[in-house]
Amino acid sequence: MGCWFRLRAAQLRAASHAPIGRDDFARRWLHSGEPYAAWMARYLHDYGATKDVFARIAVNNRTHATKNPNAAMRTPITMEDYHASRVIWEPMQMLDMDVPVDCAEALIITTAERARDLRHKPVYVHAMSLGGSRVGEYYDNSLGWTENALWTSLAGLWERSDLTLDLFFPYDGYTIDTVGCVEAAGFCKPGEAGDLLASSWDAEAHILRLGGHTLVTTNGGGLSQGRAGGFNFYTEAVRQLRGTEGERQVPSARTALLCPGASFFHDPASVMLRTD
Known part of the structure; x- marks a missing residue:
């Protein structure tokens, strides 16, 4: 040994x-983007999507990051900027990739009874689910798009929760991860994220409003705040649900769904947070 x-x-x-x-x-x-570029190419081929599905994710996240003082990348980008960005592995481009930065954030987890006596407004873990499969970056991917681990994780979550979402934090190590999260979460059927994101696009604000309501990755995520493995989803969601974010605050935010962990890894989690 x-x-x-x-x-x-x-x-x-x-x-x-x-x-x-x-x-x-x-x-x-x-260990970098080559497997994800392959998944992107497969998605475009299998579902007849265009790269606008990835572009809207990148622009949405950057738009939110422009108001986040903790974000590494705060310069606004447009759909045109995305399509003009450098190709890294066809069809993946520079703006499909998260920003490699170090970060440190912390949360305190305690009982609901104890949280009620603390000075800050408590945020509760309403439901959560872990899930895995033998489909993904590390495994045989022959079973296809809907058998990756995130679908397993989110199916477990929806067995435990039926809350309406105010905030959604899909993993965004690469934009293809976010596409997987959106579809696995049930916002649309497999292969329909392109149409969903187009119909959910606020052209004036340059952000997504899924179903006309749910905001996506309000801190900029890994694509713009910086890579944190999805942990920065937790801290952002807690701050938003507490209502402490000033001009960045999402009005009346009460629920948030977090999907840290890449769609094609073997270790994704799905977590629902709520205020009361």
């Missing part, structure tokens, strides 16, 4: 120095 670990460590060290992408920062990671 000890020899195996030493061999594996040596393999990982060697891989970390491999000339993947060389001096090209966007391509240099050993």
Whole structure:
């Protein structure tokens, strides 16, 4: 066993120095966007979608980030900016990728009884579900789009909750993840996210309002606030549900659905938060 670990460590060290992408920062990671680019291409092919489905996600997140003082990327972008951005792995472009930053945020989790006595308005965990499958980046993907792990996780959540959503935080390590979250959450049928996002697009504000109501990723998410594995969804949702965000505040926000963990990983979670 000890020899195996030493061999594996040596393999990982060697891989970390491999000339993947060389001096090209966007391509240099050993584990990066290639599998997601393949999923993007497959989605476009299987469902006849256009890249506008990805563009609207990127623009929505950046628009929200322009008002977030904690966001790494606050310069507004347009649909035209998205389509003009650099191609990294066809069909993936630079603005499809999250921003690699370090961050540190914290939450305190306690009982509902204790929370009522604290000075801040409590936010409650209404329901949650973890789920996995053998379909995704690491596994055989031959079963298709609707068998990835996020569909399993969200099916478990809806068995535990029927709340109407004010806020939605789909994972956005890559824009294709968000498409998967939107469809797995039941906002539309598989392959229909392009039409849904087009009909939900507020052209004046440059943001999404799913079903004319639900706001999406109000902090900018990984695409614009910066990569945090989805943990920044929790802190943003809690602040919004407490009603403390000033000009960024979503009026009367009472519920939030969070989907941290990529659609194509084996470890996504679905969490419903509420105020009372």
